[in-house]
Amino acid sequence: MQRKKPLYRKVNTRTHGVRHGDGGEWRKSRNTKVVKQDLSYNGPMHSHHRHGLDYTPLFRFLLSRVGDDWDKTYSEAVARIDRSDPIFWLGARSKEERKPYVRLGESAYYNGLYIDENKRLALVDPTLTIDDMRPTCGCCSHTFNGERFTQPYDETFGGIR
Ligand SMILES: [Zn+2]
Numbered sequence: 001m002q003r004k005k006p007l008y009r010k011v012n013t014r015t016h017g018v019r020h021g022d023g024g025e026w027r028k029s030r031n032t033k034v035v036k037q038d039l040s041y042n043g044p045m046h047s048h049h050r051h052g053l054d055y056t057p058l059f060r061f062l063l064s065r066v067g068d069d070w071d072k073t074y075s076e077a078v079a080r081i082d083r084s085d086p087i088f089w090l091g092a093r094s095k096e097e098r099k100p101y102v103r104l105g106e107s108a109y110y111n112g113l114y115i116d117e118n119k120r121l122a123l124v125d126p127t128l129t130i131d132d133m134r135p136t137c138g139c140c141s142h143t144f145n146g147e148r149f150t151q152p153y154d155e156t157f158g159g160i161r
Helices: 032-039 044-049 058-065 068-080
Strands: 101-104 108-111 113-115 121-123
Touching: 032 113, 058 108
Parallel strands: none
Antiparallel strands: 101 108, 113 121
């Protein structure tokens, strides 16, 4: 048996809370349309990010269990976190909730997950790779499943395909 290490960690809210878009003059000169577009993502749906806990280890754990029995994976995960809802930030509870990718926080993206008909954890879009992901701004370091995006920020495009 593995040791039951928690699947979350406390974050330094001082650095974590750095506001997207604040800062230097060079940023102010940027296309305001792009900035506006990016801020629109910070809607009430993402308000669960006010707390100072980082569930990256949980998300990595879930991704490492794709193809495994869901009940077993769920009970193992839930024993190692303080509350169960972060599991469902990635894992769709209904067909309508299934998304190819999920955005958490300012710029962290993960594969969307669901439970397949055999009760196994599955990727909503197994064809999606990090190379498909495009940064929505030039000031944040975007990640997909915890890895840095491979595509550079492109102001003319600005967004994810
Ligand atoms: Zn940014």
